[in-house]
Amino acid sequence: MSKMLYKVSFLNHGKVYELYARRVASGDLWGFVDVAELVFDVREGVVVDPTEEQLRSEFADTRVLHLPMQSVLRVEQVERRGPAAIRDAATGEQVVTPFPLPAKPR
Template sequence: SDMFGFILIEDFVFGEQTSLVVDPSEEKLKLEFNGVKRVYLPSHAIHRIDEVEKQGVAKIRDGKNTNKVALFPNAGTSKKDNPSC
């Protein structure tokens, strides 16, 4: 990649429409990346990248919101500043 700490994704390829059946999830991806030449993803945000043998359905989905986020105390935080510690 051109930038340290980022993964470069470019030359997006979507399935060719050979029938009247349209995949709505693929159409959503096409619209989202319409006009985009390349995407730089922070490497710490990537869980995995797979190279597959057969074409499948591409999907983008939101992560599960579990609301279990807590502030991790550090040396500069005291209980007075952050009562949840």
């Protein structure tokens, strides 16, 4: 039997973050949800999802996220991992962070 996988959606600075984790529990800190063992796509290749890369770098050194209960929108137990995403809280559209373009020569 494989380890359980959870999709966690939470509010962060006016955006909805969707991450995948192996462990979700009510925290030792009252009013917080602990999210641990974050799962990111480990594929290496030509096609890279900029949102996934941004989330991976933002949470690179994170062992446990202590999320306030009020910011957690949804916790789902899922069969397989989908793409991690950052969405606009008002519209629900995915926020795409473009790759930086080279500066124009003057």
